[in-house]
Amino acid sequence: MNIGEAARRSGVSAKMIRYYEQIGLIPSVGRTESGYRDYGASDIHMLRFIRRARDLGFSTAEINELLQLWRDRSRRSGDVKRIALAHITNLRQRIAEMEEMAAALEHLAECCAGDERPDCPILTDLESPTEMGEEARPSKPSPRAFRRSLQRGQASRNTKGNLA
Amino acid sequence: MNIGEAARRSGVSAKMIRYYEQIGLIPSVGRTESGYRDYGASDIHMLRFIRRARDLGFSTAEINELLQLWRDRSRRSGDVKRIALAHITNLRQRIAEMEEMAAALEHLAECCAGDERPDCPILTDLESPTEMGEEARPSKPSPRAFRRSLQRGQASRNTKGNLA
DNA sequence: CTTGACCTTCCAACGATGGGAACCCCTACA
DNA sequence: TGTAGGGGTTCCCATCGTTGGAAGGTCAAG
Numbered sequence: 001m002n003i004g005e006a007a008r009r010s011g012v013s014a015k016m017i018r019y020y021e022q023i024g025l026i027p028s029v030g031r032t033e034s035g036y037r038d039y040g041a042s043d044i045h046m047l048r049f050i051r052r053a054r055d056l057g058f059s060t061a062e063i064n065e066l067l068q069l070w071r072d073r074s075r076r077s078g079d080v081k082r083i084a085l086a087h088i089t090n091l092r093q094r095i096a097e098m099e100e101m102a103a104a105l106e107h108l109a110e111c112c113a114g115d116e117r118p119d120c121p122i123l124t125d126l127e128s129p130t131e132m133g134e135e136a137r138p139s140k141p142s143p144r145a146f147r148r149s150l151q152r153g154q155a156s157r158n159t160k161g162n163l164a
Numbered sequence: 165m166n167i168g169e170a171a172r173r174s175g176v177s178a179k180m181i182r183y184y185e186q187i188g189l190i191p192s193v194g195r196t197e198s199g200y201r202d203y204g205a206s207d208i209h210m211l212r213f214i215r216r217a218r219d220l221g222f223s224t225a226e227i228n229e230l231l232q233l234w235r236d237r238s239r240r241s242g243d244v245k246r247i248a249l250a251h252i253t254n255l256r257q258r259i260a261e262m263e264e265m266a267a268a269l270e271h272l273a274e275c276c277a278g279d280e281r282p283d284c285p286i287l288t289d290l291e292s293p294t295e296m297g298e299e300a301r302p303s304k305p306s307p308r309a310f311r312r313s314l315q316r317g318q319a320s321r322n323t324k325g326n327l328a
Numbered sequence: 329c330t331t332g333a334c335c336t337t338c339c340a341a342c343g344a345t346g347g348g349a350a351c352c353c354c355t356a357c358a
Numbered sequence: 359t360g361t362a363g364g365g366g367t368t369c370c371c372a373t374c375g376t377t378g379g380a381a382g383g384t385c386a387a388g
Contacts, residue, residue: 001371004365015346028256032351036366045291052290061341080286081278084269091266094260101221102255105248112244123234126216127209152309153176168334178335179377198384200335224375 006039010047017047025050025064058087166196170203174211181211187216189228222251 007014017037022036029037049070060098065083069075078146089142111121171178181201184190191293194202209226213234217227226247233239275285 002366008324010215013345016344018367019344033299034366036353038208040168048292049290052178052293054344055265055267056290057262066290069284073282075282075284076280077282077286078170078278078280078282080284081273081276082277084273084286088269088273090268091262091269096254096261097257097265098221098262101219102252102259105252109245109248109252111312112241112245112248114242116240116242118237118239118241120233120241120244121241122248123230126213126230126234141318166335177376180375182337183376198335200384218375 001039003037003039004049006044009044010095011051019052020060023060025067026058056087057091058083062087102149165203167201167203170201170208170211173208175215176211182216185225187224189224189231218253221255226251248295 001009002019005017006012007017009117010017012020017026021028021037026043028041032038046067049061050068053066058066062083066080068081069083105122108122108125165173167178167181170176170182174181176184177297181190185192185201190207192206196202212232213231214227217230229247230244233244264317270285272289277283
């Protein structure tokens with residue numbers, strides 16, 4: 001089946017299927033005489049696996065590891081669990097950061113009249129933050145730096161963005 | 165004071181200060197005879213405002229609006245509050261998505277022995293997800309599409325990435 | 329006068345995804 | 359058999375916020 005059909009059946013867009021092939025997340029698939037990619041049932045199965053992992057928030061690097069474990073019938077479930085737990089930790093940390101932001105903003109918004117008058121505790125806080133609890137300690141390495149560190153998998157500096 | 169000092173005092177890196185100037189978030193600042201950017205106390209104040217807004221998770225487009233309101237002494241606090249509330253809604257939605265992911269993964273991880281044996285409910289779920297609750301309904305426009313829609317401010321298609 | 333720390337501009341990268349151009353291919357229909 | 363259309367193909371560009379680095383100019387202290 002061609003890439004459009006594969007996309008429809010797997011829930012992964014044709015663009016993304018080509019991208020996954022390019023970065024080596026999925027192996028190169030066979031071609032028809034005219035150069036069309038040709039997918040089989042097992043390819044769809046793999047694409048659905050990827051789709052589900054993406055929906056659970058795994059990065060492509062993590063999905064790569066999960067795929068290898070999936071294919072390895074002598075895998076240790078501990079290895080899979082370790083990846084999952086690390087990802088959960090990431091999620092929980094990001095949730096906590098965003099929760100802090102939301103809580104701080106909700107507090108400020110409650111204090112803001114939200115009418116015609118210019119006085120606004122939100123702007124006052126932005127101007128010079130009142131540290132009334134947990135949010136935005138400068139001692140922490142800063143949420144933004146952390147977010148970057150989350151994205152920055154150990155992906156090496158190769159020009160084409162390949163995995164490993 | 166030069167850009168390095170401004171960066172130290174505001175908590176915004178020199179790189180980012182130049183970037184903010186480039187996209188028009190902050191106005192072009194004066195230069196010394198030798199071409200060095202020269203910052204004053206009010207510039208630092210503005211940079212700290214930006215820094216705080218970033219720490220609260222506002223996008224640059226939103227910060228742009230907030231800065232304009234900050235400068236406008238006849239602003240309506242309702243306009244500020246509206247921006248804040250919209251951002252809170254974004255945060256809460258993203259938190260909810262990530263919470264779903266984390267909850268689903270925690271459930272799977274609990275069911276996984278995590279030992280030497282290859283059997284793993286996490287991989288089994290990725291292979292063919294068991295819909296046992298809320299997570300990953302295909303009826304929802306998909307969390308990834310939503311995340312993209314969050315980033316995609318109404319920023320127009322100009323080559324240099326300027327703000328309006 | 330040299331050295332090192334600073335500044336300048338410009339280019340590229342990250343991650344995951346979409347848009348679009350230019351071009352080739354396949355099928356159905358007149 | 360010609361053609362229209364809806365696929366496929368590759369390649370480049372954009373997003374968003376931030377950092378890294380190269381090549382070169384400047385400044386202050388030794």
